[in-house]
Amino acid sequence: MKSTHKILFTLLVFITAASMIPSCKKDSSGPNPxxxxxxxxxxxxxxxxxxxxxxxxxxxxxxxxxxxxxxxxxxxxxxxxxxxxxxxxxxxxxxxxxxxxxxxxxxxxxxxxxxxxxxxxxxxISKPALNSMVCEFVNAGDVATIIGNYFYAPLTVTFTGGATAEIVSVEDGVLKFKVPAAAQPGPIKVKSNFGETESDFWFRDPRNQFINSDPYEGWHDGSLVVSNPGPNDPPLISGNYIRVKKTLGDWPYAEIADGPASSMPSHSKKIPDDAILHPEKYNLKFEINTLKPYNNNMIRINAGTSVQDNNNYQWAPPYDTKGQWQTVVIPYEEVFNSYTVKPVVNPDGYWTMLLIHGAGTLDADICFDSFRIVPKSNK
Missing domain, CATH: 2.60.40.10 (Immunoglobulins)
Known part of the structure; x- marks a missing residue:
């Protein structure tokens, strides 16, 4: 009996000792990461x-x-x-x-x-990122749209002057909100629980507008200007706008707004000297509304030139806003570098031109407003 107990005790000690020894089974992955x-x-x-x-x-x-x-x-x-x-x-x-x-x-x-x-x-966690507005000119009560990222609810949209907007929707980097009656021109701020960001773009940007039809200036009679929209016209978003509604065949010479500084005294000096000296810091912007697609021909723009340049800058099709106002943004250095004669600072003003001239028939119904050259950043 004692012998049996001794054997059982020895076995128990062996099992206990074995349980205290780490496993020697090799881990195929080697030592711990x-x-x-x-x-x-x-x-x-x-x-x-x-x-x-x-x-x-x-x-x-x-x-x-x-x-x-x-x-x-x-x-x-x-x-x-x-x-x-x-x-x-x-x-x-x-x-x-x-x-x-x-x-x-x-x-x-x-x-x-x-x-x-x-x-x-x-x-x-990132604060809101504000890349652009679908249209920088939106009337009170209408819905504005900012494209960006990190729009984490709850959000607050504040305009220059302090007015806040009613949020309509937030989805896939698209923030929509109603413009309040008290909204003023200037940057927009968007705030979340993770920070606040001020936009580099300006809402209803009044700066440096060299074509805006208020008043219409140039060598032409202004017959394309819409001042009192009818039921079939787009709404005013920033005073008068230009509407081109006609069929344009191959290589038309359709002058929309153009002339030397002397014929455009209110606008020809609006382009800042710094934009001519440092075009990489600026954007050319304008509002467009295509009631029919811009799908042929060519839109040519002179912005800051000292002479008429019919060949450059060329803003090529296609573009279709489907009857809604949108803001077009073009880096000004692209425009600047396209000109055969490079712009230079001129205190007397600049040549300005908006011309449709190119290949292919265009059934045009296009509205333009608020051509401007503005800083890319507020900083």
């Missing part, structure tokens, strides 16, 4: 280490034994892993663009063997 640091992906900035990153930013996770990564999470959001971007010593991955429901300020990597590796890391 380690994150040494996280950095930006640009080779020129490879020594720039990160403890946080913006939404959508591509980052490099550097460490050892990372090749078995199967999933990666930032807060409670899973990011997409690309196998070709995973090696034993690094993982390239983009921070999710969505906003997390739970903020833990950690990233978690899950490996194919089930091992989880956590690392402190903060995702900087």
């Amino acid at each position: 380690i994150i040494n640091y996280i950095r930006v992906t640009s080779p020129q900035s490879s020594d720039s280490l990160l403890v946080s990153a913006n939404q959508g930013q591509l980052i490099a996770i550097v460490g050892t034994n990372l090749g078995g990564a199967k999933e990666i999470w930032f807060n409670n959001l899973q990011s997409r892993l690309t196998p070709t971007y995973i090696s034993s010593t690094s993982i390239l991955v983009s921070v999710p663009s969505q906003i997390p429901d739970s903020i833990t300020n950690t990233l978690t990597i899950i490996f194919s063997n089930g091992y989880k590796l956590t690392h402190p890391f903060t995702v900087d």
Whole structure:
């Protein structure tokens, strides 16, 4: 009996001791993964280490034994892993663009063997990004649209002067809101819980307008100007506008608004000297409404030239606003560099031209307003 008890005791001691010894079964993935640091992906900035990153930013996770990564999470959001971007010593991955429901300020990597590796890391939730307005001139009570990103509710849209807008909808980087009666010209601010952004574009921008038909100027009689819209005309958005409604055949010479500085005294000096000296800092903008598609011929624009240039700048088709006012934005350096004779600063003013002249018949029904050259940035 004692012998039996001794055998059982010895067996129990052996089992207990065995349970305390770590398993010697080889892990096919090798030693546990380690994150040494996280950095930006640009080779020129490879020594720039990160403890946080913006939404959508591509980052490099550097460490050892990372090749078995199967999933990666930032807060409670899973990011997409690309196998070709995973090696034993690094993982390239983009921070999710969505906003997390739970903020833990950690990233978690899950490996194919089930091992989880956590690392402190903060995702900087972006404040609203305001890229452009579909139309920068919108009447009170109508719906305006900003194209951008990071429109996280609740949102507040504030106009210059302090008036706030009623939000209509937010979807896929498109923010729509009603323009209040008290809205004033100037930048627009959009605020979320993660910050506030002021637009570089101006609502109802009054600056540097060299063609706006208020008054209509140039070598022509102004018969194309709409001052009191009828039931079949688009609404006024910024005083008078020009409407071209006729069939234009091959290579017409349809002068819409043109003339030297002497024939356009109210507008020819509106282009700022700095735009001529630094065209890369400016945009050419105007409003257009195509009641029929602009799908043939060519619209030519002189903006800041010292002489008439019938060949440049050419704004080519197609373009169709489907009967709605829209803002066209063209980098002014593209316009500037197209001219055979480069613009120079002229305190006496500039040649101005809006001309339709090109190949192909155009069944035109196009409205134009508020040609201007304005800074790309408020900064």
